Amino acid sequence: MGLDRRAFIKFVVGGAAGTLFTPIPWKLADDASIWSQNWSWIPRLKYGALTADATYSKLCPAGCAVKVKKVAGIAYGVEGNSANELSKGGVCPLCATGSQMLRSPSRVAGPMKKDGDKFKPISWDEAEALLAEKLKGLKGQDGKVAAISGDLSGTANEVLSGFLAGLGSKSYFYMPADQTAMAKTWNGVMGGSGQIGYDLEEADLILCIGADIMDAFGPVVRNQKAFAAKRPMEGDKALTLVYAGPVRNRTAAVADKWVAVRPDGAAAFAMGLVNLLAKSGKSASLGGFSEFADLAAKFGPEAVEKLAGVNAEALKDVAKALFTAKNPVVVVGTEPGQGAGVALNAAGVALNAMLGSLTVLPEFPKAVASAPDRAGLLAKDLVGWLNAVDAGKAPAPEVLFVYEANPAYALPQAANMAKALRKAGTLVAFSTFMDETAALADLVLPAPHPFERLDDAQNPYGLGKATYALATAVVAPEKDCKGTPDFILGLSGKLGVDLGFGAFEDVLKAKVSAIGADWDALAGGAAYVSDKKGSAQASLDAGALSKALAGIKGEGLVLVAQAHLNIGTGKLATPPHNLPTIRDTELYGKDVFVQMCSATAKSLGVSEGSKVKLAAGGADISARVSLYEGVMPGVVAAPLGLGRTAWDPYTKGKGDNVSKILAVSAEPGTGFSVWAGSAVSVAKM
Amino acid sequence: MSGHATKEFKVRWGMVIDVDKCTGCGACMVACQVENNIAPATPEMDAWAGVTHDASNKLRTLTWMLVYEINNKKAFPEYEAAYMPRPCMQCASPACVPVCPVVATDKNEEGGIVSQVYPRCIGCRYCMAACPYHARYFNWFDPTWPTGMDKGLSPSTSVRPRGVVEKCNFCHTRFQQAKDKARQDGGDPNNLPDGAYVTACAEVCPTGAIVFGDLNNPEHKVHALAHSKYAFRLLEKLGLGPQVYYYSKREWVHRLGDNYLPNEKKA
Numbered sequence: 001m002g003l004d005r006r007a008f009i010k011f012v013v014g015g016a017a018g019t020l021f022t023p024i025p026w027k028l029a030d031d032a033s034i035w036s037q038n039w040s041w042i043p044r045l046k047y048g049a050l051t052a053d054a055t056y057s058k059l060c061p062a063g064c065a066v067k068v069k070k071v072a073g074i075a076y077g078v079e080g081n082s083a084n085e086l087s088k089g090g091v092c093p094l095c096a097t098g099s100q101m102l103r104s105p106s107r108v109a110g111p112m113k114k115d116g117d118k119f120k121p122i123s124w125d126e127a128e129a130l131l132a133e134k135l136k137g138l139k140g141q142d143g144k145v146a147a148i149s150g151d152l153s154g155t156a157n158e159v160l161s162g163f164l165a166g167l168g169s170k171s172y173f174y175m176p177a178d179q180t181a182m183a184k185t186w187n188g189v190m191g192g193s194g195q196i197g198y199d200l201e202e203a204d205l206i207l208c209i210g211a212d213i214m215d216a217f218g219p220v221v222r223n224q225k226a227f228a229a230k231r232p233m234e235g236d237k238a239l240t241l242v243y244a245g246p247v248r249n250r251t252a253a254v255a256d257k258w259v260a261v262r263p264d265g266a267a268a269f270a271m272g273l274v275n276l277l278a279k280s281g282k283s284a285s286l287g288g289f290s291e292f293a294d295l296a297a298k299f300g301p302e303a304v305e306k307l308a309g310v311n312a313e314a315l316k317d318v319a320k321a322l323f324t325a326k327n328p329v330v331v332v333g334t335e336p337g338q339g340a341g342v343a344l345n346a347a348g349v350a351l352n353a354m355l356g357s358l359t360v361l362p363e364f365p366k367a368v369a370s371a372p373d374r375a376g377l378l379a380k381d382l383v384g385w386l387n388a389v390d391a392g393k394a395p396a397p398e399v400l401f402v403y404e405a406n407p408a409y410a411l412p413q414a415a416n417m418a419k420a421l422r423k424a425g426t427l428v429a430f431s432t433f434m435d436e437t438a439a440l441a442d443l444v445l446p447a448p449h450p451f452e453r454l455d456d457a458q459n460p461y462g463l464g465k466a467t468y469a470l471a472t473a474v475v476a477p478e479k480d481c482k483g484t485p486d487f488i489l490g491l492s493g494k495l496g497v498d499l500g501f502g503a504f505e506d507v508l509k510a511k512v513s514a515i516g517a518d519w520d521a522l523a524g525g526a527a528y529v530s531d532k533k534g535s536a537q538a539s540l541d542a543g544a545l546s547k548a549l550a551g552i553k554g555e556g557l558v559l560v561a562q563a564h565l566n567i568g569t570g571k572l573a574t575p576p577h578n579l580p581t582i583r584d585t586e587l588y589g590k591d592v593f594v595q596m597c598s599a600t601a602k603s604l605g606v607s608e609g610s611k612v613k614l615a616a617g618g619a620d621i622s623a624r625v626s627l628y629e630g631v632m633p634g635v636v637a638a639p640l641g642l643g644r645t646a647w648d649p650y651t652k653g654k655g656d657n658v659s660k661i662l663a664v665s666a667e668p669g670t671g672f673s674v675w676a677g678s679a680v681s682v683a684k685m
Numbered sequence: 686m687s688g689h690a691t692k693e694f695k696v697r698w699g700m701v702i703d704v705d706k707c708t709g710c711g712a713c714m715v716a717c718q719v720e721n722n723i724a725p726a727t728p729e730m731d732a733w734a735g736v737t738h739d740a741s742n743k744l745r746t747l748t749w750m751l752v753y754e755i756n757n758k759k760a761f762p763e764y765e766a767a768y769m770p771r772p773c774m775q776c777a778s779p780a781c782v783p784v785c786p787v788v789a790t791d792k793n794e795e796g797g798i799v800s801q802v803y804p805r806c807i808g809c810r811y812c813m814a815a816c817p818y819h820a821r822y823f824n825w826f827d828p829t830w831p832t833g834m835d836k837g838l839s840p841s842t843s844v845r846p847r848g849v850v851e852k853c854n855f856c857h858t859r860f861q862q863a864k865d866k867a868r869q870d871g872g873d874p875n876n877l878p879d880g881a882y883v884t885a886c887a888e889v890c891p892t893g894a895i896v897f898g899d900l901n902n903p904e905h906k907v908h909a910l911a912h913s914k915y916a917f918r919l920l921e922k923l924g925l926g927p928q929v930y931y932y933s934k935r936e937w938v939h940r941l942g943d944n945y946l947p948n949e950k951k952a
Contacts, residue, residue, distance in 0.1 A: 033787070034804040037846040041827065043835040045722075045843065076837040077719050079888060090891030096715040103833035214708040214892075224708065224891040233703050233896070233910055233932055250708040253766050254892075260762055478833075566711035576725035576831060577718045580748045581711030589742055597761045629756070629764035648831070649728045 048072025054081050054525025056457060056471035057095040058151065058404075058450040061177070061337070061569055062219035063087075063457050064095040065525060068474045075099040075451060075475045085527045086460070086469055087221040093566040097577040098451060102478055104575065105648040106433040108446035110480035119444065124482055127445055131399070132494040134426055138398050139167050139495065146171035146397035146424075148382060150405025150571050152179055153457040155367055155511050159485040159499060160403055162371035166497030171397060172372065173382035175405045175570065176412075176673075178217060178333040178340060179461035183378035184672055185345035189541055190286075194534025195375065196349065197359040198331050199464030200226035205240045205325035207318065209348065210266045210340070210676070211333030214251040216563035218333075218462020227254070240325070242318060244269060244310075245335060246560050246677075247595075247637045248630030259318060260632035263335065263677030265308025265554045269315070270332065270347035271296045272304035276319035277354050284353030287539030292350060295542045295549070307554035309632060322355060329357045331462075336561040336640055339412060339676035341667040343548035346540060353536070360534035361466045364458045367511035368499050383411060383664055383673035386420040396423035402430065402437050403484055404447065409436035409644070410570025412662035412675040413617050430484040435571065439646040446481040448473070453483050454505055466530040468515055470508065470522035547669025557600070559616060559680035560637045561658045567641035570659075573651040574641065585626040586639050592621070592655030594682075595628035595637040603633075604682050611685040614638070616678055617663030621656035622685060636680060691778040691926055696875060698796035698855055699900040699928035700887065701910040702770055704938050706894040709752050709768030713886035713895060717750040717772075720856055720885035721842045724828035745825045749773070749853040750886050757937040758947075767938055769931065770895065772886065773820040773853035774919065775799050777926030781812035781821060789850075796899070797928055798855050806849040813850060817920055818927075821852045855897075856884040879905040900928060917942050 003011075019025055052067040057078070065084030069077040078098050082089030111127045112119035122130075138144040145167050149157050152174055161172040174180055186192040200206060200213075200223060211217040214224055230239035243255040245263070252258040261269045274296040283289065301312030322328045332348030334340045352358040363374060386407070388394035400421065411417040421427060421440060429441035438444045447453070455471040485504040492499050501507045512519050517528035566581040568574045574582065585593050594614065596604075606612055610625040614636065623638065631637045642655030663678040717723070726746050750772045757765045775792075779799050782790050789805040790812055792798075813821045827847045829835075838844065841858040845851055863882035864874035872878075879898050887897040898905030910916060911930045917939050918927045931942055945951055 029787075030805070033807055037804055037849065039827070039846055042846050043828065043830070043838060043844050045838055045840050046836075047840055050840070071840040074837055076839050087891075090893075091712055091716070091889045092891065093710050093712040093715045096712050096889055097719060099837050100719060100834055103831070103836060105831040105834075215710065220710075221891045224710075225893075228706060228892040228894075231706060233701070233706075233913070233915075248764060248766055250710065250768075253768060254706060254708055566715070575715075576834070577715050577723075578711065579725060580718075580743060580746045581714050581752070583754065584743065585754075597764075599761065629759065629761045630766055632761060650725065650831075 046071055046074060052079065053474035055451060055474045056455070056469045057098050058455060058457070058471065059098050059101065059572060060092045060094040060220070060565060062221065062460050062462070063153070063469065064091050064221055065469060065527065066091060066095055066098065067525070068099060068451050070475070075102055081525045084469065084525055085529050086219060086467060088225045090221040090225055092221050093578060093581060094568070094572060094575065097575045100577055101575055102449050102451060102475065104433060106573065107479055108431060108434050108438065108444055110446060112444045114442045127443060128487070128491055128494065130443070131428065131491055134399055135167060135495055142169055143171055143395055144398045145169040146173070147401040147403065148173050148175065148405050148407055149403045150175040151403065152177060152378070153460050155456050155458065155508060156403070156485040156504070157374065158366055158368035158371035159488050159504065159507060160401065161377060162368040162499050163488050163492050163497055165370055165372055166492060166499065167495070172377055173380050173385060174378050175407065175410065176338045176383055177461070178211065178337050180378050181340045182345045183375055184381070185342045186349060186538060187375040188379040189342050189544060189670060190346065190349065190538040192360065192538030193375070194360040194362050195459050195461070197361040197464045198329055198462055199357070199359050200329060201229070201464060203327050203329040204238060205242070205321060205328040207242045207244065207322060207328065207330045208251055209244045209261070209270050209330065209332045210263065210335060210344070211331040212245070212249050212251045212335050213331060214254065215249060215565055216335065216337040217331065219460050220565060222463065240321070242321065244318065246632050246635040247335060247562065249335065249562060259310060259314050262309045262554055262558060262632065262634065263560050264558050265552060266677070267341065267344040267347055267549060268299055268304050268307035268552050268554070269310055270344060270351060271299035271549065272301060272315050273319050273322065274347055274350050274354065275299050276316065277323060277351070280323055282354040284350055286350065286353050288542055289350070289540060291542035292540040292545065295546050307552050309554065309634070327357065328355050330355070334676040336563045336676070339662065339674055341548055341674040342670045342672055343545055343667065346545055350540060358536050359464055360536050361459055361463070362532050362534040364466065364468060364511070365514040367507050367514060368501070370499060381673050384666070386411065386417050387664065387673070389423055390416050390420035398425040399428065400424035400426070401428045404430065404571060406435040406437045406571045408440050409657060410659060412659055412664050413619065414657055414659040415619055432481070433572070434646055435573070436644070436646045445484070445487060446479055447484045448477050448481045451475050452477045452481070454508060456508055456511065466532060468517060468528040470512070472523050544669040548667050551668040556679050557682060558635055558677045559614070559661065560635055560677070561640050561662055562637055563640050567639060569641065573644050573647040576650045579650060585628070587642060587655050590654055591624045592639065592642050593626040594623045595626045595631050596635070597629050597631050597633055598627055599633045600631070600636070601625060601627055606684050613683050613685050614661055614680050616661040616680045619660040621658060621661055623656060636682060692792050692797070694794055694797045695901065696796045697900045697928055698798060698860070698897070699775065699907055699911065699930065700772065701896045701907045701916060701930045701932050703894040704767050704769055704931050704933040705935065706892045707768040707770060708892060709754060710891065711752060712889045712891060713770050714748060714750050714752060716885040716889035717853070720839055721749060722828070722838050722844050723747045723749065724830050727829050727831070747822045747824055747851060749822065749851065755938070755941055765935070765937070767933070767935070770886065771818060771820065772929060773799060774818050774925070774927030774929045775855065777928065778924070780815040780817060780925055784811040784815045786811065795857065796860060798857055801850065801852055801854060803843070803845045803849045808848040808850065810850060817923055817925070821850050823850050824848070859884065920944060
């Protein structure tokens with residue numbers, strides 16, 4: 001009996017069909033799909049006790065009150081801390097990745113000293129001895145030692161500025177921000193005390209002039225929470241939000257009304273409102289107000305239209321809304337959160353005073369008695385000083401400390417600023433991450449990540465009530481880092497500078513005690529909130545302001561640098577997890593995009609995707625054009641936070657640094673360095 | 686119409702996203718990645734192909750939650766923009782489920798969440814082609830974190846190897862945890878109170894634009910919000926019945942949500 005072709009086919013097909021009625025092929029397929037995915041190089045999860053510890057994250061400028069989630073003691077995530085008044089359970093896009101940044105590839109592993117073009121590791125003791133030796137001979141000589149701080153709210157500044165004062169130096173500067181410009185205005189030019197605040201929780205109308213409260217101004221998460229609380233999805237809204245600025249940004253996207261205002265005309269717009277409100281009978285109990293009102297009379301609707309690009313009817317509508325609101329608050333600032341002059345801030349103060357909304361927060365008592373007053377330091381002009389150092393008009397310091405700041409990248413005219421920093425004899429960077437300034441430094445002394453350290457925040461700018469929050473170390477340090485204030489306290493001991501404390505924890509305990517707050521409650525994550533108000537006594541200097549306002553031109557193409565929290569800040573480059581949040585119209589591959597409306601593009605002869613060169617202040621950047629009708633004509637918008645030259649492969653070399661082309665000028669009448677709304681030229685490449 | 690049966694469940698987890706309140710900050714996207722162990726796209730990972738695919742080239746990134754920027758298509762000064770976070774829509778009659786040849790995805794009694802069984806997925810990507818919301822993602826690369834960053838993985842979500850399709854599952858492990866807690870506390874795991882189970886994106890959202898809960902439960906906030914006249918669903922015309930609702934008082938946002946042509950009359 002032979003096997004013919006027909007029988008063979010029947011056998012094979014029958015056999016194949018038969019196996020389908022057994023579980024064998026299905027089990028094999030299932031196993032194959034499981035085992036083909038079960039590779040040894042796929043990370044395994046860690047299991048253990050789940051905990052969440054409250055602290056205050058200082059990764060973002062305003063800070064978020066968070067709970068750090070841990071598994072078997074290892075941090076893996078954050079959640080908002082709803083028990084803290086500052087951010088009420090919300091988290092910003094930077095602090096949302098706080099746990100991941102504990103192990104960022106950019107973290108500095110330990111203290112390092114520059115050795116040629118490279119760094120070599122040194123011990124903390126060596127670093128302390130080296131600095132003590134250098135500083136010993138500089139004691140008592142003003143200007144020889146200087147410091148730049150990028151932490152505008154921490155008590156660590158009292159330790160650092162007190163240390164400098166003990167060495168005989170007054171050269172302590174804060175990185176520029178809307179807060180420093182307001183301090184120059186309120187505490188400097190106007191002679192006020194305390195800190196200007198904005199009670200958004202109580203407002204029924206918020207007018208933002210330039211201030212991007214949802215992305216770049218002040219305590220962003222608290223601003224968002226205050227907005228959301230009065231805008232329930234069900235029921236009537238109890239808050240109207242008006243945004244006056246050159247770009248339909250994130251604040252404008254949720255505002256009831258967007259009034260397009262040229263960035264160089266923001267002060268004129270504010271003065272136009274002062275004028276209309278004064279004509280309607282509003283007044284303020286600020287010294288020199290009548291002369292100021294006379295000055296404002298020059299900013300009639302027609303003048304404002306010419307200078308700010310706002311038509312008369314729109315200006316009158318805003319004035320009417322302010323006049324009729326029960327509790328309006330005017331927030332003044334800038335899109336990038338820096339670079340405004342005294343004129344805009346003074347007009348903002350006057351507007352709030354006229355509307356009965358001027359809020360002044362008292363400063364909390366100092367813990368370090370020898371430290372200079374915070375308000376006075378905030379009012380100092382860092383950019384003006386560095387420009388003078390760069391030009392050889394001011395002596396370069398022998399030792400320059402940089403704490404929690406990245407001036408080589410984040411200051412306007414960044415290239416010049418980096419040049420000035422390099423003139424320092426010894427540049428010391430206290431930085432958690434290897435940023436552009438650390439890369440330039442002679443000594444890099446790593447500060448702990450915010451989740452690894454004891455820190456605090458007093459009156460973050462923009463709040464309506466005096467507020468204090470404490471950060472505690474909720475995880476063990478993963479690198480060989482040391483708290484900067486503790487290092488400074490050790491150094492001061494060696495140099496015979498008595499700050500009254502041996503450890504930073506004692507400084508903070510003294511601070512908390514002086515405030516009258518409860519340490520345990522603060523360490524548990526609650527914020528201390530005071531109802532005390534500061535004095536609203538101050539004077540408007542119409543003489544100086546008239547000169548400042550006379551400088552407004554309202555002509556030519558102006559640049560609006562936009563700060564987007566998700567992209568990063570001056571001192572924190574985009575975290576790896578945040579890169580997908582950057583839009584293709586902001587960054588694609590290695591090209592940064594600048595936005596302009598079609599009318600502006602037409603006038604420049606460019607179109608979507610055109611490669612352009614933007615130049616200002618002797619520097620230039622290259623970019624591509626993105627057409628965006630949310631930018632008013634005559635304005636070019638560009639995102640800050642890109643174009644890193646240090647950091648890690650996730651951020652390095654992506655786009656260009658817009659700070660390079662923020663052109664600085666001295667505000668007429670006050671001499672304060674300003675760059676908001678600076679002119680720019682755009683040429684097709 | 687979707688052409689297949691709609692499954693109804695007693696519990697139907699869903700979201701209402703207030704487009705008028707979303708600022709597009711991106712916190713939800715970041716929280717989602719952290720919660721679900723989504724690795725950041727490493728620049729060198731595609732070096733074998735001579736191409737750099739990192740997160741600023743989004744062709745191959747994983748973003749289970751993606752925030753779209755939409756606008757009213759008008760020129761300055763009438764221009765308006767809005768932000769629209771888009772998780773998986775967890776459709777009542779999902780287009781992705783019937784096309785899966787290995788039943789790796791299904792819609793079941795777990796609150797109507799469309800599941801995705803990664804070990805079973807063979808990476809054919811039919812589901813990606815079927816999903817009109819582009820809510821499914823193929824992971825082209827093995828998940829690699831920057832050195833040391835993998836130490837801090839969330840213990841809740843398994844790490845997926847390359848070659849499978851991923852998507853938002855409303856942080857399903859949080860649902861399991863909430864049910865466990867209810868059992869421990871003597872509650873009813875099938876009738877969780879409002880807020881007992883929330884997704885990472887809803888939890889982190891600073892403006893409270895994302896509200897999460899049981900759409901079928903009148904005691905949950907989303908129930909009333911989803912029935913509001915201002916609520917709508919994306920591409921409602923397709924009949925997939927998403928469990929994600931959007932909320933806006935702006936007419937142009939509604940029209941864009943259902944992809945109406947400029948002059949097309951809204952149904």
